[in-house]
Amino acid sequence: MVKTSFGLSALISAAFLYSATAHATGGHPDIIKQVTDRGLKVVSSFKAIDGMTGYVFNSQGSPVTIYVTRDGEHAFVGTLIDKNGTNLSAPKVQELFIDAKNQQAWNRLEDSHWIQDGDPNAETVVYAFVDPNCPYCHRFRMAALPWLNAGKVQIRHILVGVLAHDSVAKASTILGSKNPHGPLIKNFETFRSGGIVPVHDVSERGKAAVEANNRLMSELGISATPGIYYKDGRGYVNMRLGLPPESEFKKIMNP
Structure with missing residues (x-):
């Protein structure tokens, strides 16, 4: 709006x-x-x-x-x-401002600190700002599993720490790991029981990347997680905040 x-x-x-x-x-x-x-x-x-x-x-x-x-x-x-x-x-606002702004954001997202989820060769690419303590990020990923498992979509999770006192530590532990995909998935799978436990040494390695992602989130004006960017059937970049309803979810996964 x-x-x-x-x-x-x-x-x-x-x-x-x-x-x-x-x-x-x-x-x-x-x-x-x-x-x-x-x-x-x-x-x-x-x-x-x-x-x-x-x-x-x-x-x-x-x-x-x-x-x-x-x-x-x-x-x-x-x-x-x-x-x-x-x-x-x-x-004109859509064409000259919103579409152009979203395309510029997409270019910046490509260079951010993200974690691959799904087939890296999947044609449909979705970027999502996610906080390890965000219940809607958890639900978003759960709802995306059929497309991820079918190899039709890849989600590039941009880890941020904005919601809780240990969000930065958790996100930093994930990004600071040698294989970030492992702790990312573990956090999703154990979310209802508290998610991963931050590891100080690992967290220190990943902290700078999380802080950079936090700055990017702020600069793009993303005020909620998940903050989702995707391309529609015309190839235009769209952005939406929060967990999408089922009707919009299908548009994201099936452009």
Whole structure:
């Protein structure tokens, strides 16, 4: 769900209560500078109706759309709809902001500290931020077993420590092991009885990797585990937080 605070919209709107000189600055009309000076970053622009130019901005990880009039003298912030109530802004936000952001995230996930689960040759790849103490991560992996066992899906678990006082120690013990896959699976299999017991020396070896994964999770704005990234049938990267419902689960495993 895309959320934009009322305070932000009011602030941006206030910037456009007056006209701005329509000279181009950096390829954009000067009026756009009123927004970038307030900390928003231009992601992309596109042709809109009636000669207007639409802009998608990044506001602390959330998209904001702004439309500039043909003469570049005025602009407004918000959603553009047609006479039937169709949201004309949403497809551009999806294409230029969400899809692009998720693809960039996918590239970073490939370089993160993950543990292979399933056939490494499986065509369907799923990345999941998981905490060793997360019950929904446990349920997610249990539900994925039919696809994993059939060799149709590989899940790349990105171990983080965010939920409990021993989460970092457990995640570090797993990543610090010589064969991380073994303790990862053991933690899943013994989850209901407390999972693995942290081993100090091993944990120290894996701590830096867990801390790097924690930073990545924060930078990508993932606020819950499991944090799941997958590609749909079109090849677009999608992200969802938490345990997916059965209907969405099948889309993840059968793109």
